[in-house]
Amino acid sequence: MRKQERISSVQMSMLFLIFMTGSSIVIIPAPLTGMAGNGAWISLLIAYTLGMLLMTALLYLYRQFPDKSIVEYSRITLGNGLTMIILLPFTFVMFWNVAGIVIEIGTFFKSTMLKETPTYAVSTLFFITIALSALAGIEVMARMAAVLLALMFGCIILVLALVGPLYHPEYLLPVLPDGIGPVLHAAYIAYGFPYSELVIFAVILPLIKMKDKSKVGKHMYLALIVNTLTTLASVICSIMVLGPLSGDLKYSLYQLARLIFVQEVIERIESVIGFSLIVGFYFKASLLLLILIKFLAQLLRLNSERLLVFPVAFICLMLSLTTYTNEADLEEVVNITWPLLNNIAYVFPMLLLAFVAFMRKHSKRGKS
Amino acid sequence: MFGRLLCVLVLAAAMLICDIPKFKIAAPRDRVVYGALFVVLAYLSFLFISSIHGPNVDSVFNLLAAPAKQIIQWLDPAKSLS
Numbered sequence: 001m002r003k004q005e006r007i008s009s010v011q012m013s014m015l016f017l018i019f020m021t022g023s024s025i026v027i028i029p030a031p032l033t034g035m036a037g038n039g040a041w042i043s044l045l046i047a048y049t050l051g052m053l054l055m056t057a058l059l060y061l062y063r064q065f066p067d068k069s070i071v072e073y074s075r076i077t078l079g080n081g082l083t084m085i086i087l088l089p090f091t092f093v094m095f096w097n098v099a100g101i102v103i104e105i106g107t108f109f110k111s112t113m114l115k116e117t118p119t120y121a122v123s124t125l126f127f128i129t130i131a132l133s134a135l136a137g138i139e140v141m142a143r144m145a146a147v148l149l150a151l152m153f154g155c156i157i158l159v160l161a162l163v164g165p166l167y168h169p170e171y172l173l174p175v176l177p178d179g180i181g182p183v184l185h186a187a188y189i190a191y192g193f194p195y196s197e198l199v200i201f202a203v204i205l206p207l208i209k210m211k212d213k214s215k216v217g218k219h220m221y222l223a224l225i226v227n228t229l230t231t232l233a234s235v236i237c238s239i240m241v242l243g244p245l246s247g248d249l250k251y252s253l254y255q256l257a258r259l260i261f262v263q264e265v266i267e268r269i270e271s272v273i274g275f276s277l278i279v280g281f282y283f284k285a286s287l288l289l290l291i292l293i294k295f296l297a298q299l300l301r302l303n304s305e306r307l308l309v310f311p312v313a314f315i316c317l318m319l320s321l322t323t324y325t326n327e328a329d330l331e332e333v334v335n336i337t338w339p340l341l342n343n344i345a346y347v348f349p350m351l352l353l354a355f356v357a358f359m360r361k362h363s364k365r366g367k368s
Numbered sequence: 369m370f371g372r373l374l375c376v377l378v379l380a381a382a383m384l385i386c387d388i389p390k391f392k393i394a395a396p397r398d399r400v401v402y403g404a405l406f407v408v409l410a411y412l413s414f415l416f417i418s419s420i421h422g423p424n425v426d427s428v429f430n431l432l433a434a435p436a437k438q439i440i441q442w443l444d445p446a447k448s449l450s
Contacts, residue, residue: 096425120375120416181444188443296401303395310383311405317379318412323426337429340436 009212011142013219018149019287020227022280023101024194026251029238031335034247036186039176040235043186048228051195055224057354059217062205064357066213070202071298077356086349093345094292099319101285102126123320131313133286138207148279155276159253160237162260171243192339199346203291376413
């Protein structure tokens with residue numbers, strides 16, 4: 001993070017894809033199917049539509065201010081005082097966002113593979129890795145993203161293909177037995193995690209190389225579509241294999257991997273799949289930490305970003321070990337409070353900035 | 369408790385060993401921010417080691433639980449959230 005690093009729009013879209021898919025592919029299908037049943041795929045499409053609208057606003061601001069991050073164009077648009085007020089919740093929520101991902105990793109390991117290991121041991125090792133990755137900078141992470149993306153998607157496709165013999169398409173019906181209410185509820189959850197989190201890319205979009213700026217929109221929209229199709233496939237396949245149990249069993253993709261049995265040769269591969277899924281969690285957390293550090297450095301007008309890496313990572317570690325340590329409380333905050341929190345902290349500032357920038361641009365045109 | 373204390377002390381020592389050279393050449397503003405982060409870190413470490421449930425970000429987030437439940441009631445009136 002010594003000089004201004006630049007990445008291509010393809011690399012940015014890969015970072016975006018792995019960020020959006022990384023943890024949601026494992027976590028999202030179960031609560032969605034638990035709430036909406038066989039209508040979970042409709043919920044996902046509704047959440048995706050809202051995500052597309054947010055992406056449109058994000059790219060609009062990027063086109064208006066191509067070399068500036070959200071902090072910089074917020075100062076231009078709203079002034080210093082109002083910027084601090086509206087971006088302070090952004091900061092707090094981002095701190096907990098990093099912690100929340102690691103809480104999920106710790107819960108995943110505790111419930112599936114490392115049942116006797118204390119959670120703080122797993123979380124500490126994770127945070128050391130995440131901090132060192134963030135310290136390496138965005139160029140290194142972008143290069144890593146290509147390999148990790150291939151690994152993650154390869155494993156997802158492999159799991160969904162190998163459980164093919166267990167598919168029961170009849171489990172997909174009936175679609176809306178309890179009406180539209182549960183589907184809207186599930187859409188609210190899916191919107192909260194992960195679609196409303198895409199706003200944080202406003203911090204790092206200015207790092208795209210000058211020659212690629214015209215292609216950013218196309219690549220980012222494509223990444224969002226790929227993310228939605230992958231999550232949709234995961235949800236539909238979970239329903240077709242697990243049926244009514246899909247809402248009760250957490251970590252659907254991992255559960256599907258446990259069921260793989262091919263001629264007594266390929267079986268019990270869930271641990272291998274589990275590690276590749278953890279890659280998604282790890283990368284999302286690393287990228288989020290990197291974004292948080294850049295955001296803090298810009299907001300507080302600091303000279304050195306590198307000095308913040310370890311204390312911020314340590315604070316996020318402590319937050320992951322002192323907040324929502326109970327699984328039921330964590331589930332409540334993710335399924336109920338998180339969408340509202342994201343709307344207030346992430347979405348509202350961005351929409352406000354987009355609105356003010358739009359009005360100013362049109363009032364200038366009117367005057368000229 | 370001993371395990372937690374040891375974990376925090378080892379991590380803090382490693383962090384300071386890496387950061388002190390950078391801290392010495394940092395600008396005054398950067399040092400103030402680092403100091404502020406260290407104060408926050410010390411408080412959270414105390415909560416972690418002592419397992420006390422003190423004021424934290426979840427205390428702020430929980431203030432939004434009631435309005436969030438209300439939103440869910442509007443979306444799915446058949447769902448009862450206690």
